[in-house]
Amino acid sequence: MASASLITPLVRPEFEHATVEAGQIGEVERPLSTWERLTNIEWVRKAAILITLAVIWEAYARYVSNELTFPTLVQTMQALWDSTVSGPLLERTFTSLKVLLTGYALGLFIAAVFTTIAVSTRIGTDLLSTLTAMFNPLPAIALLPLALLWFGLGTPSLVFVIVHSVLWAVALNTHTGFLAVSETQRMAGMNYGLRGVRYVLKILIPAAFPSILAGLKIGWAFAWRTLIAAELVFGVSSRSGGLGWFIFENRNQLETANVFAGLTAVIIIGLVVESVVFRTIEMHTVRKWGMQR
Amino acid sequence: MTVAHAVDGLLKPDTSAHSPLLSVKDVTLQYKTREHIVTATFRVSFDVFQADRFVLLGPSGCGKSSLLKGVAGFMAPVEGSMQLNGQTIDRPGPDRMMVFQEFDQLMPWKTVQQNVMFPMLASGRCTRKEAQERALRFIDKVNLTKFRDVYPHMLSGGMKQRVAIARAMAMEPDILLMDEPFAALDALTRRKMQEELLQLWGDTRFTMLFVTHSIEEAIIVGSRILVLSPHPGRVKAELNAHQFSHAEQGRPEFGALTQRIHNMLFAERIEEEALAKAGAAHG
Numbered sequence: 001m002a003s004a005s006l007i008t009p010l011v012r013p014e015f016e017h018a019t020v021e022a023g024q025i026g027e028v029e030r031p032l033s034t035w036e037r038l039t040n041i042e043w044v045r046k047a048a049i050l051i052t053l054a055v056i057w058e059a060y061a062r063y064v065s066n067e068l069t070f071p072t073l074v075q076t077m078q079a080l081w082d083s084t085v086s087g088p089l090l091e092r093t094f095t096s097l098k099v100l101l102t103g104y105a106l107g108l109f110i111a112a113v114f115t116t117i118a119v120s121t122r123i124g125t126d127l128l129s130t131l132t133a134m135f136n137p138l139p140a141i142a143l144l145p146l147a148l149l150w151f152g153l154g155t156p157s158l159v160f161v162i163v164h165s166v167l168w169a170v171a172l173n174t175h176t177g178f179l180a181v182s183e184t185q186r187m188a189g190m191n192y193g194l195r196g197v198r199y200v201l202k203i204l205i206p207a208a209f210p211s212i213l214a215g216l217k218i219g220w221a222f223a224w225r226t227l228i229a230a231e232l233v234f235g236v237s238s239r240s241g242g243l244g245w246f247i248f249e250n251r252n253q254l255e256t257a258n259v260f261a262g263l264t265a266v267i268i269i270g271l272v273v274e275s276v277v278f279r280t281i282e283m284h285t286v287r288k289w290g291m292q293r
Numbered sequence: 294m295t296v297a298h299a300v301d302g303l304l305k306p307d308t309s310a311h312s313p314l315l316s317v318k319d320v321t322l323q324y325k326t327r328e329h330i331v332t333a334t335f336r337v338s339f340d341v342f343q344a345d346r347f348v349l350l351g352p353s354g355c356g357k358s359s360l361l362k363g364v365a366g367f368m369a370p371v372e373g374s375m376q377l378n379g380q381t382i383d384r385p386g387p388d389r390m391m392v393f394q395e396f397d398q399l400m401p402w403k404t405v406q407q408n409v410m411f412p413m414l415a416s417g418r419c420t421r422k423e424a425q426e427r428a429l430r431f432i433d434k435v436n437l438t439k440f441r442d443v444y445p446h447m448l449s450g451g452m453k454q455r456v457a458i459a460r461a462m463a464m465e466p467d468i469l470l471m472d473e474p475f476a477a478l479d480a481l482t483r484r485k486m487q488e489e490l491l492q493l494w495g496d497t498r499f500t501m502l503f504v505t506h507s508i509e510e511a512i513i514v515g516s517r518i519l520v521l522s523p524h525p526g527r528v529k530a531e532l533n534a535h536q537f538s539h540a541e542q543g544r545p546e547f548g549a550l551t552q553r554i555h556n557m558l559f560a561e562r563i564e565e566e567a568l569a570k571a572g573a574a575h576g
């Protein structure tokens with residue numbers, strides 16, 4: 001009964017072919033159509049989205065027709081142009097970027113010191129993970145009142161909160177990246193007689209680069225947000241305020257188009273750093289190396 | 294003493310060829326984990342001579358990789374000694390180049406040529422020009438000249454292993470350590486790589502210590518085979534296999550040696566099972 005229900009495979013005759021010349025197959029490779037190639041380019045698709053959004057904005061603002069609460073795209077662009085060419089926007093942006101870069105560089109330096117201590121000793125590892133666990137969830141802006149108390153109104157307070165926002169993200173990512181370097185690659189590096197600093201520079205850092213780069217990106221995004229927020233809070237008192245101060249000032253004067261222009265500037269700078277600076281670094285490193293898609 | 298020397302000289306005119314290059318004596322290797330100590334190998338001894346293709350053969354987990362790590366200097370023995378050219382091994386160094394089983398041993402951020410050049414430059418053994426010249430020569434030996442400017446992620450598994458072999462050989466180390474370099478390859482590629490390796494050995498007569506768990510691979514690649522017992526690894530036998538290559542695979546002697554080794558490894562399991570049964574009966 002059981003054997004009757006089991007299927008036996010059908011025995012078929014054997015055959016062998018001579019391989020067909022690849023040239024005779026015809027369509028081995030075919031160029032894509034222009035439309036297919038165009039829609040394969042990322043920026044073309046993104047530009048299409050941006051244009052759609054711009055049209056919606058303009059249409060809605062015209063429909064609402066209230067310059068005080070919602071200026072049109074054209075008015076915003078006009079304001080952006082005017083305050084860039086004849087207004088204080090460029091100077092404000094420059095002030096913000098200077099503070100930002102100072103804080104970012106200082107944050108990276110301290111992160112490097114922390115990570116070095118963490119990779120070389122076990123207590124260092126514990127120290128880093130404890131501090132990161134404590135401070136990473138704390139929004140940097142929450143430290144601003146304290147910073148003002150310690151450093152007074154001015155750049156040092158801003159730098160302090162930026163350092164705080166960069167430091168933990170970068171240190172955590174770098175350390176995690178180091179820990180994830182495979183045993184094989186470590187052994188290969190030591191096999192060539194690499195020790196100490198040369199081992200870190202030539203093996204650990206490049207091997208952990210995807211994770212380090214991710215840390216740098218997160219750190220930058222945190223720092224930029226923190227800075228603008230901090231300038232909104234106390235930019236009033238400093239003579240040469242930054243972008244946040246520009247936004248605050250124009251809101252007080254009910255120059256809503258300028259407020260929009262300031263916000264646009266914040267977005268543009270964020271986008272440029274994200275998609276030009278970091279993207280270029282990515283293209284020439286982790287993507288070229290196949291360590292990240 | 295002078296007399297003894299003279300007699301020695303008479304008996305062994307070329308002492309360098311008759312004293313071992315690598316000498317492993319009664320080596321016990323252990324791992325300390327959080328809960329217990331794992332003994333990987335127990336009192337293993339063997340000697341590797343110049344131009345040997347010395348194979349460590351044993352089932353998975355018997356401590357072959359651990360022995361190789363010991364020779365490479367990544368792991369210190371808890372008992373016994375390991376000497377290379379009469380010097381006790383106490384740290385990793387470029388006089389012993391290791392080829393790993395894992396494909397990720399290449400540095401993804403360097404091209405094929407840069408990967409091959411890297412150890413020569415990092416160890417300060419060559420100038421940049423020398424390193425480049427040597428790298429090109431060895432890349433050519435493993436037939437990858439067309440791919441020398443390509444990054445590793447664009448290579449197949451077999452090609453990556455060939456780069457790793459070229460990288461190790463270009464250093465011209467005293468001994469080449471290979472940890473199951475072909476185990477993760479498909480059967481056809483593996484066979485081709487074995488042939489290429491033997492051809493390279495025929496050209497330059499380097500010394501290698503080759504780890505495998507495949508009896509067939511041990512007989513084909515090796516000139517001498519150290520058979521290790523299952524965990525913890527102990528020496529079962531040391532056999533000659535210099536007379537066999539792929540060409541002899543169909544021959545009865547090849548089959549006989551395969552069977553002999555198989556029985557050695559298998560006998561242990563039967564004994565163990567019997568012991569386990571006896572233990573169960575007692576308990």
Ligand SMILES: Nc1ncnc2c1ncn2[C@@H]1O[C@H](COP(=O)(O)OP(=O)(O)O)[C@@H](O)[C@H]1O
Pocket residue numbers: 324325326331332333351352353354355356357358359360524
């Ligand atoms: N890092 C480690 N920590 C603890 N035990 C290990 C470690 N590596 C290997 N072992 C143990 O040592 C024994 C030998 O391992 P290994 O040398 O890798 O064997 P093989 O290479 O012959 O397969 C195994 O029992 C394994 O579980």
Ligand SMILES: [Mg+2]
Pocket residue numbers: 357358359472473
């Ligand atoms: Mg192994």
